[in-house]
Amino acid sequence: MALFAPLADGSSMPNIYAYRLAPSAIDRVVELLEDNQIAIGWSELDEQTALSSSSTKDEIRQKLTALYPQLAAQKRITHGTNQVWRFTQELRVGDIVIVPHLGKAHFLRVTGTPIYLRHKVKDDTAIRRDICKLQTIAISDLPNAIRQGLVFRGHASVTLEHIKDDVLDFLGLDPEILAEEEEAARAEKLMNEAMGSYVIPAKDEIIVTRKHAHVSEALIRHLQAKGLKVVNTRTGGLAPDLCTVCATDPMLFEIKTGYGSGDYLKALGQLLFYEKLRGRTYRKLLVAPTGIRQLAISILADFNIGIIEYTETDGSFSFSWQ
Structure with missing residues (x-):
């Protein structure tokens, strides 16, 4: 929140x-x-x-x-x-x-x-x-x-x-960040109204690796080093992992910790959905570990989805914009 x-x-x-x-x-x-x-x-x-x-x-x-x-x-x-x-x-x-x-x-x-x-x-x-x-x-x-x-x-x-x-x-x-937070809240409210409530049954305990959070934190630092304003608008799980606030080139980022077909197919749907829900045009970017096949990259490009590949070395992340 x-x-x-x-x-x-x-x-x-x-x-x-x-x-x-x-x-x-x-x-x-x-x-x-x-x-x-x-x-x-x-x-x-x-x-x-x-x-x-x-x-x-x-x-x-x-x-x-x-x-x-x-x-x-x-x-x-x-x-x-x-x-x-x-x-x-x-x-x-x-x-x-x-x-x-x-x-x-x-x-x-x-x-x-x-x-x-x-x-x-x-x-x-x-x-x-x-x-x-x-x-x-x-x-x-x-x-x-x-x-x-x-x-x-x-x-x-x-x-x-x-x-x-x-x-x-x-x-x-920051007025722009306030506006971005408000936009995410409206999106969450709209989705809650549309989806209603449901029950998720209890499951056995599992250990979750915080790789996603580590990538997100590193990406925030990477974007801020480029002079970009970054907000985390993942309210209620109903918004992109990260957004940049920019009047001329706002960006949506969806982070995945794998590069299999399930990862990029899910990211494709999420990015297109969030953009439609927000009612404005974004530069949409999938952030994933190095290894996505060229065919998948070209198909994602047809949907105007860009790729940022990351590598991890001794707990540090580097990002390559494709």
Whole structure:
């Protein structure tokens, strides 16, 4: 599983927000982050209205007006409506939330859809979302653009789209790799829906040699030495062994530890299948030990499958592109 959960709605880039986590003007940062959650407040709002994807802004506004007449008199209902809408409707799984608190900035990634905890209504933290923690950094150590973005008053949250590139760069998130991870996740979801569930009967224990993993690790180093961006998108066993991220010449790699007919026939099907599933054109490459016959190589070439042969010497691998 990738460290950064892919987005859930088809967009390849996360949105960036800053949140205070102080519902009813009470600091709840520590307790919420201990629960690996964030909350928005406005907990008197009923669960159905708060969580339903069919709720409209006008419905939320009307409910909040009835539930919080004192805030309506202070003309704060529009603010509350916008905050609830952002938290429940706009904030997506995969988005990044930054919480400034006591001189530190907590970088979080949203991992769950909105939930409603009835026993937290009194604390005004009933409307929540699950998160995972990425980093906690002293605000003084942040780049100037991010520090400035975290200066906001009078709002429970703000969007930081204007410094998205700064945040992704600071966190070391490559937008192309994020997009590649998301694409693999969509492919896995599609396959799971198409295939359904099945049972694999128990088998006797066997010892598995990690030759495939050793070849994969060596190939990654080989490709990176060529200046290529490499991702391992083998999510759920439903994606190629390796991909390179490149706008003009993306590549798919299928690694085999043998060179028999079963190996290259299986690789042929996998590479063609994955390319079709992803809906884009790739340079497709079979990575196998030296020994594939020339006839097989020429037939694979007719399917636009290239060959990378590898040899192993004392645990080290060398690769030859055919």
